[in-house]
Amino acid sequence: MTRLYDSFQPNLYKVYLDIDRGSKIITGQTKISGLAKSTQIAVNQKFLKVSDVLVDDKRVPFTSDDEEEIISLELPQTGETTLTIDYTAPLTDSMMGIYPSYYQVDGQKKQLIGTQFETTAARQAFPCVDEPEAKANFDLAIKFDEKPGETVIANMPEVEVSDGVHYFDRTVKMSTYLIAFAFGEMESKFTTTKSGVKIGVFSTKAHDQKELDFPLDIAKRSIEFYEDFYQTPYPLPHSWQLALPDFSAGAMENWGLVTYREAYLVLDPDNTSLEKKELVATVIAHELAHQWFGDLVTMKWWDDLWLNESFANMMEYVAVDALEPDWHIWELFQTSEASAALQRDATDGVQSVHVQVEKPAEIDAIFDSAIVYAKGSRMLVMVRSLIGDDALRKGLKAYFEAHHYGNASGSDLWDALGQAAGIDLAKIMNTWLEQPGYPVVKASVVDGKLTLSQQQFFIGEGKDVGRLWQIPLNGNYDAVPQIMADREIVLGNYNELCQQAGAPFRLNVGNESHFIVKYDEALLNDILDNSDTLDPISQLQLLQDLRLLAEGRQISYSSVVPLLGRFANSKSNVVNAALYQVAGNLKKFVAPDSTEENDLRKLFDKLSAEQVKRLGWTPKYNESIDDQLTRPYVLNAALYAKNKDSITEAHSLFESNKENLVALPADIRVYVLANEVQNYSSLELLKKLFNDYTQTSDGSYKSDISLALPMTPDKDLLAKIVDQYENSEVIKPQDLRAWYRGVLANDNGQQLAWDWIRNDWQWLEDTVGGDMEFSTFITVTSGIFKTPQRLDEFKKFFEPKINTPGLTREIQMDTKVIESRVSLIEDEKEAVNKAVSLFVFNN
Numbered sequence: 013m014t015r016l017y018d019s020f021q022p023n024l025y026k027v028y029l030d031i032d033r034g035s036k037i038i039t040g041q042t043k044i045s046g047l048a049k050s051t052q053i054a055v056n057q058k059f060l061k062v063s064d065v066l067v068d069d070k071r072v073p074f075t076s077d078d079e080e081e082i083i084s085l086e087l088p089q090t091g092e093t094t095l096t097i098d099y100t101a102p103l104t105d106s107m108m109g110i111y112p113s114y115y116q117v118d119g120q121k122k123q124l125i126g127t128q129f130e131t132t133a134a135r136q137a138f139p140c141v142d143e144p145e146a147k148a149n150f151d152l153a154i155k156f157d158e159k160p161g162e163t164v165i166a167n168m169p170e171v172e173v174s175d176g177v178h179y180f181d182r183t184v185k186m187s188t189y190l191i192a193f194a195f196g197e198m199e200s201k202f203t204t205t206k207s208g209v210k211i212g213v214f215s216t217k218a219h220d221q222k223e224l225d226f227p228l229d230i231a232k233r234s235i236e237f238y239e240d241f242y243q244t245p246y247p248l249p250h251s252w253q254l255a256l257p258d259f260s261a262g263a264m265e266n267w268g269l270v271t272y273r274e275a276y277l278v279l280d281p282d283n284t285s286l287e288k289k290e291l292v293a294t295v296i297a298h299e300l301a302h303q304w305f306g307d308l309v310t311m312k313w314w315d316d317l318w319l320n321e322s323f324a325n326m327m328e329y330v331a332v333d334a335l336e337p338d339w340h341i342w343e344l345f346q347t348s349e350a351s352a353a354l355q356r357d358a359t360d361g362v363q364s365v366h367v368q369v370e371k372p373a374e375i376d377a378i379f380d381s382a383i384v385y386a387k388g389s390r391m392l393v394m395v396r397s398l399i400g401d402d403a404l405r406k407g408l409k410a411y412f413e414a415h416h417y418g419n420a421s422g423s424d425l426w427d428a429l430g431q432a433a434g435i436d437l438a439k440i441m442n443t444w445l446e447q448p449g450y451p452v453v454k455a456s457v458v459d460g461k462l463t464l465s466q467q468q469f470f471i472g473e474g475k476d477v478g479r480l481w482q483i484p485l486n487g488n489y490d491a492v493p494q495i496m497a498d499r500e501i502v503l504g505n506y507n508e509l510c511q512q513a514g515a516p517f518r519l520n521v522g523n524e525s526h527f528i529v530k531y532d533e534a535l536l537n538d539i540l541d542n543s544d545t546l547d548p549i550s551q552l553q554l555l556q557d558l559r560l561l562a563e564g565r566q567i568s569y570s571s572v573v574p575l576l577g578r579f580a581n582s583k584s585n586v587v588n589a590a591l592y593q594v595a596g597n598l599k600k601f602v603a604p605d606s607t608e609e610n611d612l613r614k615l616f617d618k619l620s621a622e623q624v625k626r627l628g629w630t631p632k633y634n635e636s637i638d639d640q641l642t643r644p645y646v647l648n649a650a651l652y653a654k655n656k657d658s659i660t661e662a663h664s665l666f667e668s669n670k671e672n673l674v675a676l677p678a679d680i681r682v683y684v685l686a687n688e689v690q691n692y693s694s695l696e697l698l699k700k701l702f703n704d705y706t707q708t709s710d711g712s713y714k715s716d717i718s719l720a721l722p723m724t725p726d727k728d729l730l731a732k733i734v735d736q737y738e739n740s741e742v743i744k745p746q747d748l749r750a751w752y753r754g755v756l757a758n759d760n761g762q763q764l765a766w767d768w769i770r771n772d773w774q775w776l777e778d779t780v781g782g783d784m785e786f787s788t789f790i791t792v793t794s795g796i797f798k799t800p801q802r803l804d805e806f807k808k809f810f811e812p813k814i815n816t817p818g819l820t821r822e823i824q825m826d827t828k829v830i831e832s833r834v835s836l837i838e839d840e841k842e843a844v845n846k847a848v849s850l851f852v853f854n855n
């Protein structure tokens with residue numbers, strides 16, 4: 013594949029933009045100086061109306077190719093060249109390129125202009141060689157229909173304003189996709205790091221000043237942490253964090269000006285759940301990890317996207333664990349990243365972490381959060397545990413020194429880290445990086461000998477092509493080698509090994525390697541008999557591996573059901589997370605309003621009743637972090653169980669806070685609302701919650717409403733919710749997926765939501781089709797469907813779309829996901845429901 017950078021290598025851009033919000037027109041001029049290696053060159057553009065192209069001040073003919081997103085021209089000679097390109101462009105509501113965000117302050121409609129250039133949208137703002145390798149310096153100059161009280165910010169500090177044009181300091185050498193700026197009325201707060209980097213948080217004035225405190229503190233301490241951990245100074249004078257009301261992704265690591273969804277940055281420090289605070293802290297730490305990993309050193313091409321994302325996704329936990337050790341943030345890694353990666357990576361056809369891509373739509377499609385983020389970070393956690401923090405830091409320092417202001421590929425990272433640790437890391441890691449999927453390691457006693465074997469693990473139909481991995485085993489017996497590279501190994505006489513160790517045999521202790529274990533019956537019973545002595549992560553792992561093995565048809569779900577009771581009174585939030593994930597997976601086996609569903613509700617009641625009594629509905633002052641994080645799981649279970657006391661208690665909490673629902677304790681608010689909507693539904697309640705939804709600036713309250721409201725059993729009200737899907741004044745496109753999923757997951761609403769997406773697919777594609785979240789509407793659909801009829805409808809609707817750029821893999825995988833669920837239910841529902849009813853009878 014030839015890239016534009018091969019024939020033209022820019023070193024300096026002078027970008028001038030005049031943005032008129034009134035007419036929604038951008039008028040621009042871009043001067044690009046660089047080295048032409050060929051006389052035939054091209055630069056990227058998308059939606060630009062180019063009027064003139066000058067080569068070294070002489071007008072030249074050019075051709076625009078909208079399909080290839082380029083303009084091409086011929087130069088008189090190769091060598092140093094300056095292009096001057098004049099153009100206009102539309103300011104569109106696509107959440108890509110330069111775009112407006114809409115919000116209200118005291119009922120007044122306002123706009124904040126911001127940017128989103130990753131992956132290939134810088135070309136919508138100015139012509140450029142829009143490839144990560146094409147690093148250059150940028151002089152940014154911005155003019156806009158400015159009003160008093162408005163601010164404009166960018167990657168670098170402003171150095172001059174003249175004739176209404178804001179000039180920004182020249183950037184360091186950087187990739188085009190990391191350029192950013194924003195303007196409008198903004199609230200802000202500042203501080204400075206120990207090393208003198210200016211830290212700022214910006215939001216619209218719809219937010220209270222105090223909502224900026226938490227992110228400011230986390231951002232400051234994150235930068236300080238990374239400067240120390242990477243042993244490399246933060247390379248820019250400032251680090252701005254900006255919350256944008258309309259934002260397609262979660263956040264974006266633009267160098268020096270990171271942009272976020274409002275819900276992932278600003279929060280009410282006095283009433284936000286710990287869970288949300290942890291989430292916001294990890295998002296900030298993730299983006300700031302990128303300021304080095306991704307921004308200072310950038311992947312050469314998008315196939316190495318994992319270099320950016322997998323790494324930042326590990327570092328967010330490393331950093332937050334250092335900033336807030338009491339949170340035990342690695343537990344969140346186990347319940348979210350590990351579990352997401354193990355689920356998705358088990359479907360045949362999944363992408364590998366390192367994946368070949370060329371076209372823009374393909375590039376957007378590789379941002380598979382469970383793979384490039386979750387599995388990739390798990391891979392690096394394996395590396396970290398193999399080489400240790402000292403070698404990790406030493407290797408990183410060398411990596412930054414060798415590639416700063418430049419680009420790197422995966423092998424550069426393995427070289428740097430491997431050299432620091434003195435091992436051949438690439439040999440081990442390439443088996444994880446280049447191959448999709450992961451192994452199940454079977455541990456069994458054969459003829460008295462403890463034997464291990466590896467084989468790819470699938471949920472659903474999978475074609476075994478004999479893949480092998482180099483597996484860090486982390487066994488608790490001395491006879492276990494550090495790495496298992498062969499298909500099968502024999503460890504020795506089991507009885508002797510067991511006696512020596514004095515404990516049941518276990519692999520993957522700490523759950524840091526990306527594989528699951530299937531113990532034979534005797535070994536498993538040995539572990540289960542001693543499960544009380546296991547630490548919480550090991551208990552989570554036990555439940556999680558059993559659930560996956562059941563999903564993969566290697567054991568029956570009915571054999572897992574009887575085990576649930578022994579974990580029900582755990583005080584650990586991770587054990588409860590795993591427990592209710594298993595229990596939640598039993599819901600697919602029951603039909604609405606059936607005896608089986610009734611039994612399952614009773615099972616949930618038996619699991620949760622004691623815990624609800626112990627923890628209560630209202631958070632207590634000074635309670636443990638585990639209690640704070642466990643309460644949501646058990647309250648949710650109690651509501652599914654239709655526990656009468658819980659329904660009454662939640663209702664009375666609602667009644668006494670009716671006038672100011674946002675003031676309900678944030679940890680339990682969503683359950684209070686869910687209870688009200690499920691058991692006391694009315695049109696009045698719907699109107700009230702929709703009204704609060706559009707008025708509040710509290711992101712977590714908004715998200716509570718979007719989760720709770722679609723739970724109403726009332727079909728008329730559900731139809732009213734679906735009616736708002738395309739009304740961006742109520743539901744912003746960035747938030748639509750949650751509303752769609754909510755109604756689709758509701759037995760009384762599924763038909764409505766499913767009809768909507770099929771009828772209005774074109775609207776959806778026009779509205780969010782340009783960004784990387786689009787395909788996840790298909791993912792959430794496949795996460796819910798479970799009947800042969802829905803499977804048929806799904807295929808009928810999506811199969812004709814299979815060649816849509818960026819959707820092919822998703823449609824193939826999601827079809828498989830529904831197929832395997834349908835057949836699992838068909839084969840096992842009888843046995844599972846029998847086990848549930850026995851559980852209820854016996855407990």
Ligand SMILES: [Zn+2]
Nearest residue numbers: 298302321324
């Ligand atoms: Zn990232």
